[in-house]
Amino acid sequence: MATAAAEPDPLRETGRYERVQSLGKGAFGFVQLGRKLHNNELAAIKFLKRSDVNKYVESEILNHSMLRHPHVIQFKEVFLTSDYICIAMEYATGGSLFQYVQQQARLKEAVARWFFQQLVIGVDYCHKRGVANRDIKLENTLLQKVDGLPLPLLKICDFGYSKADMRSAAKSKVGTLTYMAPEVLVNRDGKYDGKVADIWSCGVMLYVMFYGRYPFEVPAGAAMPKATEILSMLDNMVRQRYELPTKVEISDLGKDLLKKMLLPDPKERITLEEVMKHPWFTTNLPPEVGRTGVGIRV
Numbered sequence: 001m002a003t004a005a006a007e008p009d010p011l012r013e014t015g016r017y018e019r020v021q022s023l024g025k026g027a028f029g030f031v032q033l034g035r036k037l038h039n040n041e042l043a044a045i046k047f048l049k050r051s052d053v054n055k056y057v058e059s060e061i062l063n064h065s066m067l068r069h070p071h072v073i074q075f076k077e078v079f080l081t082s083d084y085i086c087i088a089m090e091y092a093t094g095g096s097l098f099q100y101v102q103q104q105a106r107l108k109e110a111v112a113r114w115f116f117q118q119l120v121i122g123v124d125y126c127h128k129r130g131v132a133n134r135d136i137k138l139e140n141t142l143l144q145k146v147d148g149l150p151l152p153l154l155k156i157c158d159f160g161y162s163k164a165d166m167r168s169a170a171k172s173k174v175g176t177l178t179y180m181a182p183e184v185l186v187n188r189d190g191k192y193d194g195k196v197a198d199i200w201s202c203g204v205m206l207y208v209m210f211y212g213r214y215p216f217e218v219p220a221g222a223a224m225p226k227a228t229e230i231l232s233m234l235d236n237m238v239r240q241r242y243e244l245p246t247k248v249e250i251s252d253l254g255k256d257l258l259k260k261m262l263l264p265d266p267k268e269r270i271t272l273e274e275v276m277k278h279p280w281f282t283t284n285l286p287p288e289v290g291r292t293g294v295g296i297r298v
């Protein structure tokens with residue numbers, strides 16, 4: 001994580017916000033915790049260089065601003081400073097689900113279900129609003145601590161690779177390799193359905209929560225994987241060659257859902273509607289989930 005001292009302080013020139021601390025750095029910019037001067041409200045503010053603005057920044061703003069849901073980080077406002085486009089959003093106090101899983105090595109099945117139910121309900125909401133996220137991963141799901149709840153709530157963030165156009169299929173090969181659906185990697189006719197690819201990525205997230213590792217990987221080490229390594233990973237995906245380590249006890253229903261989400265043919269892959277009717281998913285799912293996000297039992 002970058003230190004606040006090393007980062008510029010663009011909020012100073014706004015006269016509306018002050019910087020509280022640095023929250024971290026991504027590939028495209030940095031994020032700071034800011035406080036709104038007139039009401040002390042906190043916000044996570046993402047700074048993107050104005051000179052680097054591209055179609056992804058535009059989609060991030062347009063798509064994220066359309067969404068309002070308990071399991072999506074709330075978009076607040078966008079404003080400009082002399083050098084940056086600044087996106088103010090709800091501040092998630094509990095870090096990312098990636099950090100959470102890393103701390104625990106892997107999650108108990110009931111805890112994985114708690115997060116997975118919220119993830120799927122949030123992703124389904126985005127899809128119903130016409131937005132495919134295309135970069136669903138543990139790092140892009142943040143946690144919000146809420147008094148009285150045994151576990152934090154999950155919030156989907158980062159719509160930098162999202163796609164909203166319902167009329168045309170997605171073409172760009174975007175996302176993160178270990179979470180990328182095979183049809184995105186192959187992209188033979190140059191098109192895929194971003195929403196169906198999101199379901200694969202949710203399946204990868206479920207796998208990582210269960211087993212604390214990725215189902216499909218290229219060897220670690222090199223910054224850029226070799227084409228042969230990517231092809232071999234793709235081969236494993238297409239042949240459904242991944243381990244379900246027996247030393248980790250996961251119910252048959254949990255494994256059944258996982259397998260249906262990791263079906264390589266997007267036409268055969270389970271739909272979100274079917275996921276939400278799956279008996280593993282509906283276990284311990286109170287009616288409040290998705291509406292307020294509060295009241296989930298583990």
Ligand SMILES: Nc1ncnc2c1ncn2[C@@H]1O[C@H](COP(=O)(O)OP(=O)(O)OP(=O)(O)O)[C@@H](O)[C@H]1O
Pocket residue numbers: 023024025026027028029030031044046073089090091092093095096139140142157158
């Ligand atoms: N709304 C938020 N509340 C709290 N922390 C946030 C929020 N949004 C982002 N962060 C944190 O800020 C850091 C940078 O986030 P950002 O989205 O720019 O990059 P990233 O997701 O780490 O990487 P990349 O964008 O390259 O995939 C991350 O550690 C992230 O957890």
